[in-house]
Amino acid sequence: MKKITIAIDGFSSCGKSTMAKDLAERIGYVYIDTGAMYRSVTLFAIRNRLFNSDGSVKANELENHMKDLHISFRLNEETGRPDTYLNGELVETEIRGMEVSNHVSAIAALPFVRTAMVAQQQQMGRDKGVVMDGRDIGTTVFPDAELKIFVTASAEVRARRRYDEMRGKGQPADYAEILKNVQQRDYIDTHREVSPLRKADDAIELDNSSLTIEQQNAWLMEHYQRAAQD
Ligand SMILES: Nc1ncnc2c1ncn2[C@@H]1O[C@H](COP(=O)(O)OP(=O)(O)O)[C@@H](O)[C@H]1O
Numbered sequence: 199m200k201k202i203t204i205a206i207d208g209f210s211s212c213g214k215s216t217m218a219k220d221l222a223e224r225i226g227y228v229y230i231d232t233g234a235m236y237r238s239v240t241l242f243a244i245r246n247r248l249f250n251s252d253g254s255v256k257a258n259e260l261e262n263h264m265k266d267l268h269i270s271f272r273l274n275e276e277t278g279r280p281d282t283y284l285n286g287e288l289v290e291t292e293i294r295g296m297e298v299s300n301h302v303s304a305i306a307a308l309p310f311v312r313t314a315m316v317a318q319q320q321q322m323g324r325d326k327g328v329v330m331d332g333r334d335i336g337t338t339v340f341p342d343a344e345l346k347i348f349v350t351a352s353a354e355v356r357a358r359r360r361y362d363e364m365r366g367k368g369q370p371a372d373y374a375e376i377l378k379n380v381q382q383r384d385y386i387d388t389h390r391e392v393s394p395l396r397k398a399d400d401a402i403e404l405d406n407s408s409l410t411i412e413q414q415n416a417w418l419m420e421h422y423q424r425a426a427q428d
């Protein structure tokens with residue numbers, strides 16, 4: 199089997215990271231959650247009061263702060279999966295909350311944020327052997343990836359999955375608020391000027407609305423084996 203690059207893109211909350219983490223663990227690849235990077239920049243901006251009251255970003259100020267912002271991943275021995283650190287602080291729980299979810303797509307639309315994140319992602323994946331998930335991995339970060347997947351499911355199915363996940367973790371969750379957030383992020387992510395979310399021409403599409411997690415993992419493994427064949 200040759201070492202390849204695997205790009206998994208698609209809409210919010212459709213199961214990208216679930217399938218990406220499972221595959222990476224099983225084949226010994228590094229998993230990189232690029233959404234966690236945009237979420238970390240957003241947390242930094244919230245903490246440093248870089249949002250105006252109308253939700254727009256104080257872009258010039260954030261740009262000046264970008265050099266103070268360091269995002270890294272460290273393997274969690276217990277879960278076997280990477281945790282996200284912002285300037286050395288574990289932020290895994292905080293970046294998944296609704297406040298960050300409600301602001302992240304505005305941050306991710308800023309060209310200077312994308313340039314900085316994409317450069318780090320390309321560096322992290324330079325030796326191949328990575329499964330990277332996000333919105334622009336197959337189109338912008340690794341346009342030459344040997345395997346590209348584009349995942350979709352209806353907004354209602356995706357909101358239900360996120361709702362169940364949050365409730366399962368004992369977090370407060372409101373289905374209507376989550377659905378609205380998913381729809382708003384879909385809109386901003388597909389309409390922004392720089393690297394909008396879209397299926398790469400050579401990506402394989404997977405609508406997993408009626409697939410179980412086990413079925414989609416098996417589907418991805420099959421595609422990996424085909425793509426990595428010598
Ligand atoms: N095929 C599926 N059926 C039901 N739930 C799923 C499926 N795939 C993923 N999930 C669940 O949906 C939620 C969102 O999945 P996640 O992988 O975080 O999505 P994404 O990375 O696309 O945002 C998680 O709680 C996950 O366990």
Ligand SMILES: Nc1ccn([C@@H]2O[C@H](COP(=O)(O)OP(=O)(O)O)[C@@H](O)[C@H]2O)c(=O)n1
Pocket residue numbers: 209210211212232233234236237302303304306307331332333334335383387
């Ligand atoms: N490669 C990426 C990854 C995420 N993002 C942005 O970051 C947000 C959060 O990404 P995520 O993957 O954590 O979102 P979920 O699908 O987990 O809800 C997305 O809604 C996008 O606005 C992006 O623009 N480009």
